[in-house]
Amino acid sequence: MRVAIIDYGLCNVDSVFRAVEECGGNPIITYNEKDIKQATHIVLPGVGVYSNAMQNMHKHHLDEILKEQVIMRKIPFLGICLGMQLIASKGYEVGETKGLGWIEGEVVRFKSGKSRERVPHVGWNEVRHNGNAGLFEGIPDGKEFYFVHSYHFVPKDRSHIIATTPYCGGFASVVGRENIIGTQFHPEKSQKAGFRLLKNFIEKY
Amino acid sequence: MSKVRIIPTLLYKESTLVKGVSFDSWRRVGSLMQAIKVYNMREVDELVFLDIKATEEGRKPDFRLVDDFADECFMPLSVGGGIRDIEDVRLLLEVGADKVVVNTAAVENPGIVKQIANKFGSQCVVVSIDYKYKTGGEAKVVVQSGKKGTDIDPVEHARSAEKLGAGEIMLTSVDLDGTMKGYDIQMTRKVSDAVSIPVIASGGAGNYEHMEKAVKDGGASAIAAASIFHFTEQTPLEAKQYLRKKGISVRV
Numbered sequence: 001m002r003v004a005i006i007d008y009g010l011c012n013v014d015s016v017f018r019a020v021e022e023c024g025g026n027p028i029i030t031y032n033e034k035d036i037k038q039a040t041h042i043v044l045p046g047v048g049v050y051s052n053a054m055q056n057m058h059k060h061h062l063d064e065i066l067k068e069q070v071i072m073r074k075i076p077f078l079g080i081c082l083g084m085q086l087i088a089s090k091g092y093e094v095g096e097t098k099g100l101g102w103i104e105g106e107v108v109r110f111k112s113g114k115s116r117e118r119v120p121h122v123g124w125n126e127v128r129h130n131g132n133a134g135l136f137e138g139i140p141d142g143k144e145f146y147f148v149h150s151y152h153f154v155p156k157d158r159s160h161i162i163a164t165t166p167y168c169g170g171f172a173s174v175v176g177r178e179n180i181i182g183t184q185f186h187p188e189k190s191q192k193a194g195f196r197l198l199k200n201f202i203e204k205y
Numbered sequence: 206m207s208k209v210r211i212i213p214t215l216l217y218k219e220s221t222l223v224k225g226v227s228f229d230s231w232r233r234v235g236s237l238m239q240a241i242k243v244y245n246m247r248e249v250d251e252l253v254f255l256d257i258k259a260t261e262e263g264r265k266p267d268f269r270l271v272d273d274f275a276d277e278c279f280m281p282l283s284v285g286g287g288i289r290d291i292e293d294v295r296l297l298l299e300v301g302a303d304k305v306v307v308n309t310a311a312v313e314n315p316g317i318v319k320q321i322a323n324k325f326g327s328q329c330v331v332v333s334i335d336y337k338y339k340t341g342g343e344a345k346v347v348v349q350s351g352k353k354g355t356d357i358d359p360v361e362h363a364r365s366a367e368k369l370g371a372g373e374i375m376l377t378s379v380d381l382d383g384t385m386k387g388y389d390i391q392m393t394r395k396v397s398d399a400v401s402i403p404v405i406a407s408g409g410a411g412n413y414e415h416m417e418k419a420v421k422d423g424g425a426s427a428i429a430a431a432s433i434f435h436f437t438e439q440t441p442l443e444a445k446q447y448l449r450k451k452g453i454s455v456r457v
Contacts, residue, residue: 014301018276047298048325082326094323118403118426120328120372123207124250124456144208144456146251146281148303148328150372167207189281189303191248 001202003027004039006066006083008056016045016080019188023199031060041202042066042075045188046082050091050107050151053082054099063100071102074179076205078198084175084182085153093151103175103182105155110168120150121167127174127185129163134204135174135181135197136163143193145173145185152184179205207403208456209420209448210250210427211441213434214407215240216257220270223257224431226383228335228351231257234435241277249441250456251281253306253375253429255333257350259287260309268296275301283331291320298325306375308333309348312355312362315369322370331405332366333375334359336392344392351379359392360399367400374400375429377407383432385411393423405429413439413447420453 003025007013013029020027020043027043028035036042044066046053057063070077079087088099091107099107110119124144129136152171155161162181163174173184181201187194216223217237225231234240244252254274259266266287275282284297285306294305310317311332321330335351336344336359346357363374376396378389388409397404403426406419410430419425433439445455 014272014275014299015279015303018301019279022279047303047329049323052324093326112401116401117207118401120402121207122328122373122403123210123427125207147207148281148372150327186281186303189279191279195279 001025002039003041004036005029006044016188025202033065042077044079044083050093051097076179079182122148127163145190147185208454212251212429214253214429214431253283256286272300304329306331306333318369327370327372331373332371335377337379363396373403375405381409387415388419390423397424
């Protein structure tokens with residue numbers, strides 16, 4: 001499986017590359033249209049600030065290139081962390097920014113509730129997927145994955161929520177529809193459970 | 206509710222794992238790569254790598270070395286030592302760091318914290334605060350691996366770091382570091398009350414009870430420790446099993 005890991009100049013692409021390799025995929029780090037067109041799977045990683053990331057996406061015409069592959073050609077897509085947030089309609093990190101808009105919803109900052117949870121949300125937390133087949137095959141419900149973020153995705157249509165995590169009142173930790181998946185956590189840093197999820201993505205999508 | 210993390214701190218000189226007492230009397234602990242492989246196998250929550258000589262020697266971080274370590278690490282990794290500018294940060298993230306740890310730079314050029322937060326997000330900048338008690342009993346921030354004193358109050362420093370966009374505070378008592386006498390609970394409490402970002406307690410762990418206190422009485426979100434794991438039979442996994450028995454939420 002040829003896995004294109006999209007590099008838009010802000011990411012920890014190396015760890016994603018190594019994880020995909022460990023999971024049996026054949027990764028390539030790229031922002032080149034030709035490479036992306038040849039991929040069987042696309043991963044959009046991400047560390048960074050929303051507005052900045054979208055600017056970089058536009059600069060390399062990645063919004064158009066990815067739209068053609070993911071929306072038109074239905075190539076399996078996995079967005080990780082900021083890469084997940086970018087598929088929303090808009091984000092509010094450092095100003096309001098239009099996202100890719102593949103899954104309707106907004107990316108907003110955590111509001112710490114009565115429990116005075118600290119923001120950013122850093123560390124291992126439970127992912128409740130209610131036995132969602134496919135992506136979570138072989139992964140127990142409530143297994144911990146690694147998170148590090150201050151903003152989270154609020155999908156407009158709740159049916160796009162694949163898994164949730166109990167923090168600041170609970171939030172969507174995995175969203176998706178058809179060939180599109182986004183995980184707020186970092187599967188590449190989540191050890192065995194993370195690798196299993198990547199393997200499921202590569203093999204089952 | 207987020208789970209309390211147990212974070213082994215790996216201090217290094219060249220590629221050798223070292224550990225001192227109160228940032229002095231450094232001794233060699235072994236091979237850094239070996240330690241990383243063991244922690245990776247044991248699936249620890251997170252690792253912190255700190256190059257203790259880079260800033261002092263005016264060196265940049267050793268990106269190639271970090272690249273080699275990161276390749277062995279399928280866990281979250283924070284890297285510090287020698288970071289001066291945003292380009293250092295970009296390169297560290299590129300070779301596989303998830304977060305960067307700034308200490309001296311956050312004092313000498315606080316703007317760097319804001320720059321990192323604005324470019325890469327708050328979640329990726331950890332401000333490390335080392336402090337020592339003066340003879341009068343006042344705590345003051347120290348920089349350059351404890352070699353240089355300042356007049357800065359650690360609590361104020363933590364507050365301003367949060368304002369600038371820091372995502373976490375790593376708080377180390379130089380006096381207790383390496384002594385295995387327990388964390389500075391009082392200061393940990395003061396800092397965790399002063400900020401709403403996670404605080405990592407560091408310096409002084411000698412047993413699991415010390416860790417429990419840092420969380421329950423100190424308000425720490427995570428526990429960093431080195432000597433206890435290098436020089437005793439105690440392990441991160443056992444630490445978490447102990448904490449869980451004491452009612453603290455951890456990932457086991």
